[in-house]
Amino acid sequence: MAKPVVIVVGADKGGVGKTTVSRTLLDYFSANNVPTRAFDTESPRGTLRRFHPDITEIVDMTTASDQMKIFDTLSSASPSVTVIDVRAGLMSPALASLRDIGFLDAAKSGQITFAVFHILGPSIASLDEIAETANFMQGAKYFLVKNFINNTSFFEWDQATYNSYFHRIKDATELTIPKLNEMAYEQVEVASVPFLKFVANKRFNDDAANYSFVLRGYVRHWLANVWSEFDRIKLTDLVGPGSAEARGEGGI
Amino acid sequence: MSTTPVYIVCSPRPLVGRTLIARLLSEFLLLQDGAVAAFDINLKEPSLLEYLPQITETAEVDNTFGKMALMDRVIVNDGVAKVIDLGFHAFDEFFTMSNEIGFMKEAARRGVTPVILFVADNDRVSLRGYATLREQIPPNRLFIVDNEYVLRGELPAVFARGKVVQIAALPAFLKTYIDRLTFSFTGYLRNEKDQSTELYQWIRRNYFSFRELGLHLMLQRS
Numbered sequence: 001m002a003k004p005v006v007i008v009v010g011a012d013k014g015g016v017g018k019t020t021v022s023r024t025l026l027d028y029f030s031a032n033n034v035p036t037r038a039f040d041t042e043s044p045r046g047t048l049r050r051f052h053p054d055i056t057e058i059v060d061m062t063t064a065s066d067q068m069k070i071f072d073t074l075s076s077a078s079p080s081v082t083v084i085d086v087r088a089g090l091m092s093p094a095l096a097s098l099r100d101i102g103f104l105d106a107a108k109s110g111q112i113t114f115a116v117f118h119i120l121g122p123s124i125a126s127l128d129e130i131a132e133t134a135n136f137m138q139g140a141k142y143f144l145v146k147n148f149i150n151n152t153s154f155f156e157w158d159q160a161t162y163n164s165y166f167h168r169i170k171d172a173t174e175l176t177i178p179k180l181n182e183m184a185y186e187q188v189e190v191a192s193v194p195f196l197k198f199v200a201n202k203r204f205n206d207d208a209a210n211y212s213f214v215l216r217g218y219v220r221h222w223l224a225n226v227w228s229e230f231d232r233i234k235l236t237d238l239v240g241p242g243s244a245e246a247r248g249e250g251g252i
Numbered sequence: 253m254s255t256t257p258v259y260i261v262c263s264p265r266p267l268v269g270r271t272l273i274a275r276l277l278s279e280f281l282l283l284q285d286g287a288v289a290a291f292d293i294n295l296k297e298p299s300l301l302e303y304l305p306q307i308t309e310t311a312e313v314d315n316t317f318g319k320m321a322l323m324d325r326v327i328v329n330d331g332v333a334k335v336i337d338l339g340f341h342a343f344d345e346f347f348t349m350s351n352e353i354g355f356m357k358e359a360a361r362r363g364v365t366p367v368i369l370f371v372a373d374n375d376r377v378s379l380r381g382y383a384t385l386r387e388q389i390p391p392n393r394l395f396i397v398d399n400e401y402v403l404r405g406e407l408p409a410v411f412a413r414g415k416v417v418q419i420a421a422l423p424a425f426l427k428t429y430i431d432r433l434t435f436s437f438t439g440y441l442r443n444e445k446d447q448s449t450e451l452y453q454w455i456r457r458n459y460f461s462f463r464e465l466g467l468h469l470m471l472q473r474s
Contacts (some may be wrong), residue, residue: 183316184442214320217353 002240004074005113008017010086016121018149020176022085024226026052027196036081061094095136108139115141147177179224184218195223255363258327259385263371264381269399270371275303276338280462281333281439294339298352313346329363371397372411417461426451
């Protein structure tokens with residue numbers, strides 16, 4: 001049986017695009033026929049749940065009952081991938097909880113595949129977050145995501161300073177999410193559907209929609225670029241070799 | 253399945269006769285089909301809108317609203333041929349956008365036939381623009397317009413490889429005559445009694461070229 005995979009998407013700062021990245025991950029796994037479930041820790045609002053209600057549950061990661069809901073079901077749950085969209089400010093506490101319940105040790109010993117997508121913001125605070133997160137990263141696959149979706153002039157750190165933080169974590173991988181046309185982003189928000197459905201011009205219930213061809217084109221182009229980044233880091237290999245065969249079936 | 257042609261008359265250079273060709277083509281399609289929708293993407297040159305206000309609307313591609321308003325119209329297979337007079341300043345933006353949004357592929361899916369009429373010139377900007385188009389546009393959708401009034405002498409070899417639509421040069425006084433805003437090519441054909449005049453023959457030759465182009469596209473589809 002394939003090992004369960006847990007992907008934590010988080011940052012300690014808000015508004016850096018955690019939920020957007022989580023959405024692209026769910027779309028990517030769906031297109032690659034990888035069964036996936038998601039937990040949205042933005043309780044009680046749940047932005048991720050708005051876009052993927054059928055596979056997303058809202059949880060409060062600070063409570064033991066919800067931690068049990070996520071981690072005690074890892075082996076028994078049929079989806080092989082669990083994506084956890086961690087609310088702003090909860091990244092470090094969440095990782096500390098994972099350490100306390102022995103989850104990080106399980107990942108270290110190879111019982112669970114654990115990956116962290118750390119979404120970086122433009123400020124120097126993000127670099128401090130890297131240093132803080134580094135303490136928990138043994139046994140995890142660590143992806144530093146430079147998210148340009150909201151703002152093109154995002155990363156203006158001194159490269160040497162950035163490298164000094166980046167190299168603190170062994171085997172960290174950098175990932176870039178390109179900018180999406182603002183209006184296209186806004187229209188997907190308004191439509192409240194996964195990016196894939198927007199591209200396919202469908203409503204949530206699969207009825208035909210009437211989204212702008214231009215905006216769908218922008219989203220398709222952007223999503224293809226994001227997924228090529230996921231392909232580059234061999235994301236489906238996290239799930240095991242079997243899933244890799246399914247790749248290519250879910251092109252956009 | 254019937255398809256709707258979308259003619260994009262373009263050049264990255266100003267003053268190559270692009271609007272003249274868009275006018276001619278629009279009037280020809282209006283005569284042939286009874287309907288045509290023209291889009292004028294020009295800010296800095298004599299514009300199609302001034303010549304054919306009944307069938308032309310302005311469009312813009314320098315903002316997302318403008319792109320949506322234009323492309324969401326031209327992607328529809330409604331049987332009404334479209335002509336886009338694409339100003340030189342919008343050339344790069346338009347083709348970057350159409351490449352990004354997958355215009356050619358989506359058009360093929362929806363039964364729309366984009367036809368690019370590239371008005372050639374022998375300067376570096378034109379050569380570079382043409383090279384960009386060749387990377388994006390299938391060869392059977394990319395046509396060269398050899399406007400002899402602009403491009404005297406031989407067509408540069410790089411253009412001669414594609415299918416060429418020839419537009420003969422008119423004497424300067426006739427050029428001034430057809431440049432009047434009230435002049436109509438089809439109106440001239442209808443009203444001129446003497447069919448041997450140079451202008452009459454010139455319009456007929458060009459209409460014939462457009463008819464041939466339409467047949468060529470039809471044959472490709474069948």
